[in-house]
Amino acid sequence: MHIPFVDLRAQFENHKDEITSAITSVIEQTAFIRGPYVKKFEEEFARVYGSKHCIGVANGTDALFIVMKMLGIGPGDEVITTAHSWISTSETISQTGATPIFVEVDDYYTIDTSLIEKHITSRTKAILPVHLYGQMAEVDIIKSICDRYGLFLIEDCAQAHFSEYKGKRAGRWGIASTFSFFPGKNLGAYGDAGCIITDHDELALKCRMFANHGSLVKHQHQIEGINSRLDGLQAAILSVKLKYIIEWTKLRNEKAKIYNKLLMGSPSIQTPIVRKNSVHSFHLYVIQLKNRDLVKDLLLKEGIETYIHYPTPLPLLPAYNRLKLNKNNYIKSLTNSKQILSLPLYPEISNDQINYVVDTLKLHENSYKSF
C-alpha cells in the first residue's frame, strides 16, 4: 500500500466539477490580478471569521512581513516568538529589521507563556505566537501580557484555520492575524496564497496599499510597497474550498481520534495532547518516539510517507548563528525535534490506510521500544 503524506489529488477528485468551473470562469473573464474573485474570497473569509477586513496576499510569509512592517516594527525593535515553527515566523521579523526573540515551547509545542515576561525589554514591540500543528497557544494569557505591556499581538494562523480556544477562533485575539493557503495547509490553494485579517481600519488600509505597490488606485502611489497579491485563480479555488473547510476540520479530528485510539497503550509512542477548552484543527498529527529516523525509514520502505516538522528548532538554525543564542534555553524544543514524526492525516484518508500506518508502526515496535 502507498500512503502519501497529503493527498490533494483525492480532494480535487471529490470536487472536480466545482473547482474546474471556477478556474474556467476566472480565465474566461481574464480576472487574474485583483478583480471580482479576489474581492469575493476576501469578503467570504472576513465574514466567516467575523473580522472587518481580509486582505489577500501572495503567501503566508508575506502576510506576516506586511503586518509587522505596517505596524511600524523595524530596526532596533524586538518581536517575541516561539522556538518551534516554520522559518517564515522568524525570518519575517528579521525582514522588517527587527530581532526575533525565541521562547521555549510548552507541552503542546506552542510558546511557553510562563517564560514570555522575562524576555520583554524596552525594545519589545510585539508577541507573535504560532498555533502550531492546528493547536492554539495559550493566547488568552498572551493577550493579557500584551495588554499589560502595550505590545501588539499578532497570531500566525498558517496551521490553524478554524482552530478555537476558549470559544474563540485562532485569528480573533490580536490586532491582526495571518493565514497561509499553501497547497498543503488545511485550506490550500493551487499555488502560493495567503491573507491577513484585522478589525483595525487604518492597519487594513495600510496593508492593502503596501501589498499593492503602495497604491489603492492605479498609479497613485502613496508609499513604496511590494508586489504581494492574492491572484484571481487562487481566490476562486479558495472560495470553493472554503465551503468545505468546517466539514474537513471535523474529518481531521475524527481521523486523529482513530489514530489516538489505535496507538493508545503503546508505551513507546506519545500521541498528541489536546489543550483543554480548545478545538484542534489537526493540520498535522505529530507523534513522538525514540529512534525516529530509523522508524521513518522503515515506514517509507512500507510505502508510508511521513515528515518532520521541524528537524531543528529555529534558534539553533545556522541562519541565527549571528544571535549567538544559548542552546540550553531550548532543550525541550531540541529534544522534541529529535523525536517528532508527522503521520499522514487528511480528510480523505481512509480507516484502512490509518490501520495500515498503525500496524506498520507496531510491527517495528522493537526498534523504538526504549522510550
Ligand SMILES: *Cc1c(COP(=O)(O)O)cnc(C)c1O
Ligand atoms: C506555512 C507557514 C507559514 C508561511 O506560509 P507560506 O504561505 O508558505 O508563505 C508561516 N508560518 C507557519 C507556521 C507556517 O506553517
